[in-house]
Amino acid sequence: MSYGDRRKFYTSKLWTKVKNQVWLKQYCLCAICGKPVYVSGISEYIPKDKRRTGIVHHKEHLNDINVFDDNIALNEDNLIGVCKECHEKEHHKDISTRNGYSFDEYGNLICH
Numbered sequence: 001m002s003y004g005d006r007r008k009f010y011t012s013k014l015w016t017k018v019k020n021q022v023w024l025k026q027y028c029l030c031a032i033c034g035k036p037v038y039v040s041g042i043s044e045y046i047p048k049d050k051r052r053t054g055i056v057h058h059k060e061h062l063n064d065i066n067v068f069d070d071n072i073a074l075n076e077d078n079l080i081g082v083c084k085e086c087h088e089k090e091h092h093k094d095i096s097t098r099n100g101y102s103f104d105e106y107g108n109l110i111c112h
């Protein structure tokens with residue numbers, strides 16, 4: 001198991017479907033700051049300058065093991081839609097982010 005498994009997960013059709021459900025429920029608004037986010041295929045109506053990048057965050061952080069556990073990876077109760085800014089705060093105030101990517105405590109790329 002490796003980071004590749006999570007990348008596969010984040011690009012899977014199932015994840016896209018679950019993720020979009022979360023955004024529809026939240027009307028494409030960040031659950032923390034309430035600002036609208038851009039979700040491909042859903043929030044095209046949001047003006048370009050008002051769009052933030054939206055990320056569906058796993059409250060119980062995803063790792064190489066639970067990525068295969070649907071009760072964690074695909075459970076809407078474990079998911080929360082936030083904007084990129086709030087997502088970074090939500091994760092680690094002290095982990096540096098570069099080029100729009102976020103890293104978990106093990107230095108693995110997450111949620112993108």
Ligand SMILES: [Zn+2]
Pocket residue numbers: 030031032033034035082083084085086087
């Ligand atoms: Zn936000």
Ligand SMILES: [Zn+2]
Pocket residue numbers: 056057058087091110111
């Ligand atoms: Zn996250």
